[in-house]
Amino acid sequence: MxxxxxxxxxxxxxxxxxxxxxxxxxxxxxxxxxxxxxxxxxxxxxxxxxxxxxxxxxxxxxxxLERKGAKTAFVTNKGFEDIIYIGRQNRKDLYDLTYKRPPPLIPADLRFGIDCRVDSKGEIIKDLEEKQITDLIEIIKTKNVQSVAVCFLFSFLNPEHENILKERLETEGFYVSVSNQIVPEFREYERASTTVVNSYVMPKMExxxxxxxxxxxxxxxxxxxxxxxxxxxxxxxxxxxxxxVLSGPAGGVIGAFFVGQTVGRKKLITFDMGGTSTDVSLIDEKIPFTTESSISDFPLKIPVIDIHTVGAGGGSIAYLDEGGSLNVGPESAGANPGPVCYGKGEKLTVTDANLFLGRLIPDFFLSGSMELDTDRLNYYFDHYSKKWNIPPESLAEGILKIANTKMERAIRVISVERGHNPKDFSLFTYGGAGGLHAAFLARNLKIPEVIIPKNPGIFSAFGMLLSDVVKDYSLTVMIKADYSKRQHIKKMFLQLEKKAFDDLLREGIDKNDIYIDRYLDMRYKGQSFELIIPYSENFIDDFHKTHQKIYGYKTDKDVEIVNIRIRATGKTEKPALERIEKGEVDPEDALIRWDYVYFDGKKIKTMVLSREKLKAGNRVKGPAIIVEYSSTTVISPFSECYVDDYGNLILKVRG
CATH class of the missing domain: 3.30.420.40 (ATPase, nucleotide binding domain)
Structure with a gap:
């Protein structure tokens, strides 16, 4: 196969x-x-x-992101129609006096309330009446609605009303999402928001x-x-x-974890720089997950790999801001028109700056299968240099320094701001543009080592081949944490696990390849948010220790279990990493030629090497440019690298 x-x-x-x-x-x-x-x-x-x-x-x-989903209606209990508009009181930019939240995906005239109710114990206190359903269907038909998101209060305890409405709406030809199937947990705003996003994109995805x-x-x-x-x-x-929603970037983190395990690196900061954005994640011996993600400021209450994204990529556009200062991104030239050097774009990008400085070599871009227009590039650099009154070389280096600063800030968010020292990690770099910037980021962040895998420009696609079938399940339980309740908790886990086994069997997984991980969402009584704790016989002690580690203290207050979670994994066959041929220290067989490349305002004679011809044990002292089909790696004057047994480039960066 x-x-x-x-x-x-x-x-x-x-x-x-x-x-x-x-x-x-x-x-x-x-x-x-x-x-x-x-x-x-x-x-x-x-x-x-x-x-x-x-x-x-x-x-x-x-x-x-582009607001190009389906025309969607939102249905909830009467009196709660505006929950997705009201949201929470927190604001993204606390000190921005002109800050405005993005409008909800569903306008007010497509938000409907039905007079039915389930109470906080899961008991029906007001039935869902047939007339209300038929009236709703008639109205949303006249408004040309394609998709419907349904989120009733306490449906995670009793989904009867949601399921009845779902069946009727689907019979009428609507796409339907119900919150008890998407996020069967409390916190109605986050549950509603996640369900709305699901319905909004469902027709397009299908x-x-x-x-x-x-x-x-x-x-x-x-x-x-x-x-x-x-x-x-x-x-x-x-x-x-x-x-x-984070489908592609997740593949890269999976791949980085796998390669890191293979080469003995368990602490990694992943750095994926593509054409439009840069995605970073921190692996501290395990892949990080979170249930508090968002897209375009809309919260998503689903488990995702913890990835932080910034709008800085190879296609990020350079411009002068309102104050007359040079800036880069988040707007991207994308694939069409693309950077200036691709032949259509008319705005300078990060890719153009790398090419202008000689760090990107046109003869070897995609192994020469895609031509880069250097004459056009020089014309536009001259044009913007005069327009902005910045010398061309200074303009190019300025573009790269600003892009590096934005990416450096993203790495600090997932490391320094969470109590991790970047010095303790290796920077695992991939994406088509990652190798062009990694050495400079590592120097700025005092990261001593950079790992660049083989074929970094397609590494996320490779990581996807290492993925297992994974399904997450959760249930809100709201009980006091007590060791005497272990058997009760295990029974609740078993309910979720039965569903997980059935679903994975339908996905084609053999029952012997299914593995279950159990988790508890726990908090001190009176707290608003929870910590996700792997389930063990000593789960309360584990919670205290984790709280102490993250927040610096623990208390004698009662502990609550808010949600139980399981992660069901269906193991799949993994391709093995191939070892490469061993060679001498000198990479002379890989040398293509010598070029002059700009570093810190100076043209420096620089080796150009073919990555395909590098062998295990080769060492390269900067400056050097290593070219391959999917990417280009810059070995800066302040770094050197060696090639390991699997063909990874291991850069050692001097401060």
């Missing part, structure tokens, strides 16, 4: 595949107007039958996945990676698309 990983990005769609025992990679330009076109183009190029395809998609993400499925052979196995790093069937992804 041919194994294929596909990752859709803002500029390129990446493919990595194992065919006839040999790994192959390539990129095609993304097709933002219909991302499936680029995916199908690449799959057609690979060919073959009975393929195993894992896909990371940005369809759900872009639909929310059409997208159906088009791909329709245009590939029936014998192909096709699955989608979720934000939690696990893979699911396209049917599940179509009904619960909110779980794919």
């Amino acid at each position: 041919i194994k294929i990983g596909v990752d859709t990005g803002g500029t390129f769609t990446d493919f990595v595949y194992l065919k006839n025992g040999k790994w192959e990679i390539f990129k095609v330009l993304s097709t933002p107007e219909d991302p499936s076109n680029a995916v199908l183009e690449g799959l057609k190029k690979i060919g073959g039958q009975k393929r195993d395809i894992t896909h990371g998609t940005t369809v759900a993400t872009n639909a929310v 059409r997208y996945l159906k088009k791909i499925r329709r245009n590939i052979p029936d014998a192909d196995r096709f699955r989608v990676i979720q934000s939690n790093g696990g893979i699911i069937s396209p049917e599940t992804a179509s009904s619960e698309p909110v779980r794919t």
Whole structure:
């Protein structure tokens, strides 16, 4: 069977595949107007039958960010119609006097209240009447609604009303999401918000996945990676698309964890710089998860890999801000028109700056399969240099320094601001543009080592091939934490585990390959938020220790269990990392030529090396440029690197 990983990005769609025992990679330009076109183009190029395809998609993400989802209605209890508008009192920019929250995805005229009620014990105190259902259906039909999000109070305790309404609405042809199936937990605002996002993107995701499925052979196995790093069937992804919002970046973190384990690095800061954005995550011996993520300021109460994103990528556009200062991003040139050097764009980008300084070498961009227009680049650098009164070389280096500062700030958010010292970690770098910037970020953050895997430009696609089938389940229980309740807690876990086993069996997983991890959401009585604690026989002591570690104290107050959670994992076969041929210290066989490259305002004679010809044990002292199909790596004058047994570049950075 041919194994294929596909990752859709803002500029390129990446493919990595194992065919006839040999790994192959390539990129095609993304097709933002219909991302499936680029995916199908690449799959057609690979060919073959009975393929195993894992896909990371940005369809759900872009639909929310660009406000291009379905026309959606929101249904809740009478009197609570504006819950998704009111939200919480917290604000993103605390000191911005002009700050305005983004408007909700569903306007006021499409928010409806039904006079039914379940109380806080899960008992029905007012029935859902048939007339209210028929009246609702008539109204939303006249408003041309496509999709409906339903979130009744306390439906996580008793889902009867939601399920009745879902069945009726689906019979009438609407797409429907109900909160008890998406987030069966308390906190009605977060539960409603997550359900709304799911309904908003559901029609678009279903059409997208159906088009791909329709245009590939029936014998192909096709699955989608979720934000939690696990893979699911396209049917599940179509009904619960909110779980794919961080689909692509999750693959990279999974891959970094796998490679890190293989080479003996358990503390990693992952740095994924693509064409549109940069994604960073911190791995401290385990993959980090959170249930407090958001997209475009809309909270999502689902488990996702803890990834922080900033709008700085290779396609990020440079401009003068209102104060006349040079700035970069978050606006991106994307795939069309793309950077100036791609032949269509007219605004300078980070990629253009790297090319202008000689750090990106046009002869070897995508192994020469894509031509970069240097004459056009020089014309626009001259144009903006005169317009902004900045010398061309200073302009290019300024663009890169500003982009580096934004990415450095993102890394500080997930490390320093959470009590971690970057010096204790290795910077694991991938993405098409990551290798161009990693050494400079490591120096600024005092990170002593950078790891750049083979084929970094398609690494997220590779990581997808390492993913297991993962499903998360939760249930709000609201009970006092007491060791005498262990058996009761285990019985509740078993209820979730039965559902998990059934779902994974439907996903095609053998029962012997299913593993269950148990968790408790716990807090001191009176607190507003919880800590997720792995379940053990000493779960209360574990909570106290974790609270002490994170917040610096523990108390004698009663402890509550708010939610129980399980993570069900269906293990899949993993491709092994291949060792490369051993060589001498001198990488002379990989030397292509010498070029002059700008570093700190000076042109420095610099080696250009072919990564494909590097061997294990080779050492490269900066400055040097290492070229390969999917990416370019800059070994700065203040760093040097060696090649390990698996072909990873290990950079040692001097302060």
